[in-house]
Amino acid sequence: xxxxxxxxxxxxxxxxxxxxxxxxxxxxxxxxxxxxxxxxxxxxxxxxxxxxxxxxxxxxxxxxxxxxxxxxxxxxxxxxxxx
Amino acid sequence: xxxxxxxxxxxxxxxxxxxxxxxxxxxxxxxxxxxxxxxxxxxxxxxxxxxxxxxxxxxxxxxxxxxxxxxxxxxxxxxxxxxxxxxxxxxxxxxxxxxxxxxxxxxxxxxxxxxxxxxxxxxxxxxxxxxxxxxxxxxxxxxxxxxxxxxxxxxxxxxxxxxxxxxxxxxxxxxxxxxxxxxxxxxxxxxxxxxxxxxxxxxxxxxxxxxxxxxxxxxxxxxxxxxxxxxxxxxxxxxxxxxxxxxxx
Numbered sequence: 001x002x003x004x005x006x007x008x009x010x011x012x013x014x015x016x017x018x019x020x021x022x023x024x025x026x027x028x029x030x031x032x033x034x035x036x037x038x039x040x041x042x043x044x045x046x047x048x049x050x051x052x053x054x055x056x057x058x059x060x061x062x063x064x065x066x067x068x069x070x071x072x073x074x075x076x077x078x079x080x081x082x083x
Numbered sequence: 084x085x086x087x088x089x090x091x092x093x094x095x096x097x098x099x100x101x102x103x104x105x106x107x108x109x110x111x112x113x114x115x116x117x118x119x120x121x122x123x124x125x126x127x128x129x130x131x132x133x134x135x136x137x138x139x140x141x142x143x144x145x146x147x148x149x150x151x152x153x154x155x156x157x158x159x160x161x162x163x164x165x166x167x168x169x170x171x172x173x174x175x176x177x178x179x180x181x182x183x184x185x186x187x188x189x190x191x192x193x194x195x196x197x198x199x200x201x202x203x204x205x206x207x208x209x210x211x212x213x214x215x216x217x218x219x220x221x222x223x224x225x226x227x228x229x230x231x232x233x234x235x236x237x238x239x240x241x242x243x244x245x246x247x248x249x250x251x252x253x254x255x256x257x258x259x260x261x262x263x264x265x266x267x268x269x270x271x272x273x274x275x276x277x278x279x280x281x282x283x284x285x286x287x288x289x290x291x292x293x294x295x296x297x298x299x300x301x302x303x304x305x306x307x308x309x310x311x312x313x314x315x316x317x318x319x320x321x322x323x324x325x326x327x328x329x330x331x332x
Contacts (some may be wrong), residue, residue, distance in 0.1 A: 023261070024127070027092040027137045067134055 011039055031062050046056045084204075085113040085177045086211045087120060087197040088262040092131055098194040099143065099171060105132060106169035106186065107196065108162065109149030110176035117211055120175030120197050122149040128175065128196060153180025159187045166191055198262075202233075219312030219319065226301055227291040232308075234284035240305040243285035250286040255279060 005011040015037055022032035036058075038051050099105060107129045115121030129147035136143040148165050150158040153176035166172060166184075171192050174181040177199040185193040201213040216233045222240065223230060232238050236254040246253030255278035258265045264276040292298050312319075 020261070024131060028131050029138045030134070067137055 001041060030066070032056055034062060084116055084201060084202070085179070086117045086201055086203040087114050087177050089119050089124065089128065089175070089197055090195070092128075092135060095128070095173060095196050096132065096135060097192075099132075099136075099175070102170035102192070103143055103172060104168060104170045105129075105143050105145040106165055106171070107132070107145065107147040107173045107175060108153065108166075109147065110153040110174075110180050111151045112154075114175060114177060114180075114197060115149075116204075116205065120177075123151050125175050128173070132173075144222055154183050156183070156187060159183065213260045214321060216313075218308075218310070220309060222305075222308075225303075225305070226288045227300075228296065229284055229288045229291060229293065231284045231288065234282075234287075236281070238308075239285065240308055242289075242301065243283055247283040248287055250283055251288075252281040252283045256281050 002015070003012060004007070017037060018037040021035055025032045025034060036055060040048050040051065090250045106213050107125045109115070109122050109125030111122065114124075118124065125147040130277045132143065132145045136145075140199065146165070146169075148162050150162055152158050153174060166188050169191070171194065172184055173186070173196045174184050174193055175196045176184070178195065179199075181195045185191075192276070201212075201330060202215040202217060203211040204214045206212050213233050215230060218232050222232065231240060235243075236252055239245055244253075258277040266274050267277050269275050289301070292300055
């Protein structure tokens with residue numbers, strides 16, 4: 001649960017980093033919904049299944065990674081679609 | 084240290100124009116420590132530019148390299164090959180590094196990827212505060228190590244103005260997160276920036292001198308500051324004849 005982490009405040013730090021990644025995705029032009037964070041304990045199997053299902057449905061609605069289908073740049077050594 | 088914040092991606096993309104080969108150059112010194120333009124940030128920016136331009140239908144070749152310091156010629160020599168292969172350079176250094184790049188590679192178009200902000204102190208992780216304005220005539224010996232030039236809105240030299248109340252300045256600061264103003268909605272439904280309190284530098288000076296039993300330092304009236312050592316005389320420079328290399332000619 002939020003703030004109640006085995007690694008003390010690790011989940012609170014992770015929450016801020018997920019927010020940062022959402023901001024980066026927005027700037028790039030990708031849907032920020034492609035990343036999400038939820039807090040569950042190891043005893044919440046049913047909720048985990050529900051959250052995983054919801055995330056899968058959300059990603060299906062958003063569709064495949066658009067970078068895989070856009071024009072290819074002659075990329076140098078760096079990764080592209082898999083970034 | 085010099086602090087900076089990365090420009091919005093859209094602004095950086097706007098600099099690229101029709102150029103195809105983009106080189107993002109990070110700097111391993113001040114802007115690495117303030118998480119704005121080091122190796123990691125250069126890689127993230129290069130990756131973001133690759134993905135964003137590809138999504139926009141105009142994919143560009145973007146690579147990155149980071150040097151120890153962009154403000155020294157010897158560190159720029161080592162990236163000569165990468166620079167020559169690029170059409171445009173996005174420098175993630177402070178304004179000094181950007182200008183050094185432009186001067187060292189005069190045939191290359193160099194654009195800034197950062198906004199250089201101030202000379203600041205990393206007070207804690209994720210927080211940098213302005214401490215010095217490089218005025219060229221340090222007064223910290225009179226003020227207990229707290230600078231009224233950088234930290235007083237009015238740059239006063241003889242105590243606080245009438246706007247100091249409960250240790251706070253009458254001037255408020257726009258609250259920002261990652262360089263972006265934090266907004267709130269007022270009672271009429273209008274968006275406005277959230278303002279936050281700023282400590283009164285002179286209150287801090289008084290508290291510190293009082294605790295060190297040095298309040299007598301404040302009894303001497305300070306004359307108007309000589310700003311000729313600051314920016315008033317145009318761009319400044321330091322010359323050390325003892326360090327200049329001998330003219331071999």
